[in-house]
Amino acid sequence: MTTLETTCCIVGGGPAGMIAGWLLARAGVDVIVLEKHADFFRDFRGDTIHPSTLELVYELGALDEFSAVPQTRIDHLDLQILGERAPGPDFRDLPTHCKEVALMPQWDFLDFVARQAKRYSRFRLIMEADCEDLATEGDRITGVLARTPDGPLEVRADLVVGADGRHSNVRDRAGLRRIDVGAPIDVLWMKLPKLPSDPSQVLGIIAVQQFLVMLDRGTYWQCAYLIEKGGTDAVKARGLPAFRRRLAEIAPFLDDRTSALASWDDIKLLTVVVDRLERWWRAGLICIGDAAHAMSPVGGVGINLAIQDAVALANRVAEPLREHRLTDDDLAAVQARREAPARRIQRLQVAIHEHVLEQILAGRGKFRLWLVRFALRHASWLRRKIANTVGVGQLEHVQPAPA
C-alpha cells in the first residue's frame, strides 16, 4: 500500500473537483485530485460553459488561453416549438464580462483546467485512482482508500472533498443521507452527422410527444432525445427503424442521416437523477457538485452549479486549510451558502418536468407549448430572465491569490 499525505484530497476530476483543485492550489493549499478514469474523454457530459464559468476564468486571468481552445460561442439560443422557431434565452444583457455561452466538449474544458492547475506545484492529479473507501479516526474522516493500477493507495488529508458525481461513492461511504427528488424523464444520447446545409444552432426541437436537444459539435450533432422514465424497453420494442422515423419526423433535415444509427449500441441511455443531500458534510469531509445535488439536464445548469460550489468551497476553506485549523463550521458555511441556489434550480426543474415535459411526452401539452412559444416571442424580459437564471445564478467571485 502506498501512502500519501496532503492537505485536501478531492475525489473526482469532473468540473467541481478540477476547479476546486485549481483554486485551492492557487490559494497555497496542497491538493491531490483522484480521478478513476484514465482520461477525461467521456461522452455523457454536457458541453455548456456558462457565462458564470467564463467570468471565473476571466477573474483567474486565463480567458485568452481558454479562448484558444476550439469552441463555439452563442449569445442567444433558439427553440423550435410545434414546427416554428421561437427565441430562447438571450445572454446579451448579462452583468458578466462574457455575455455568451461557450460550447466546448467537456473533455477539452477539463484538459484546459488541468493545464492551468498543474502550473501550481501544490496541485497533483492522479488518474486511474478509484476511491473505494474512506479512512476514519473516531467520527472524523481522515483520508481516502483508492485502487490504482500500481496497487492500493491511501491518501491522508485534513479534508476530503467528494466531487465524484451523482453516483458518489464518497457520499455513500460517509453515510450522508440522500433525498431522492425523482425525475419522470430519461435521455437517449446519440451522435448524428452534421452538414453545412443544416439549420443554424437550434437548442431544442419540441413537438407533441417529442423533445430533441441538439448540441453543435462542429462535424456532428450530439443529440439528446427525451423519453419517459424507464421507457427504453418500450422504445426498443418498437424497433430501430421506428425510432429513426421519429427522429426524422421531429427534425426532417436529419432524415438522410438517421441510418448512422446502425444499432442500439449507437444510442446510450442516460438515467436522469434529481436528488440532494440533507447534510453535505461531516467532520473532515464535504460533498459538492452532483455528489451533493444531482441535477436534471433541464436548463443545462449542472456544470454551472458544480463549479460555483467549488468556488464557494475554496473561498471558505483555503485559509483554514493552509493554517490546518479547519472546523465543522467552515463546512457548514459552504452548505449554507450553496444549498439555496441548488434547491431553487431543482424546484424549477421539477416544475418543468411536471408541467411541461411529462405533458409533452404524454401527448397532452399542445396548448402549453403554444403558450410557451407565445411568451418567448413576446416577452424579451423572460428570455433575459431565463438567461440569467441558467447562465449566472448566484455568482461566486474568486478571492485574490495570497502574495
Ligand SMILES: Cc1cc2nc3c(=O)[nH]c(=O)nc-3n(C[C@H](O)[C@H](O)[C@H](O)COP(=O)(O)OP(=O)(O)OC[C@H]3O[C@@H](n4cnc5c(N)ncnc54)[C@H](O)[C@@H]3O)c2cc1C
Ligand atoms: C443527460 C445529461 C445531460 C447533461 N447536460 C448538461 C449540460 O449540457 N450542461 C450542464 O451544465 N449540465 C449538464 N448535465 C449535468 C452535468 O453533467 C452535471 O451536473 C455535472 O457534470 C456535475 O459535475 P460534477 O463535477 O459534480 O460531477 P461529474 O461531472 O459527474 O464528475 C464526477 C467525476 O468523478 C469521477 N469519479 C466517480 N467516482 C469516482 C471514484 N470512486 N473515484 C475517483 N473518481 C470518481 C468521475 O469519473 C467523474 O470524472 C447533464 C446531465 C445529464 C444526465
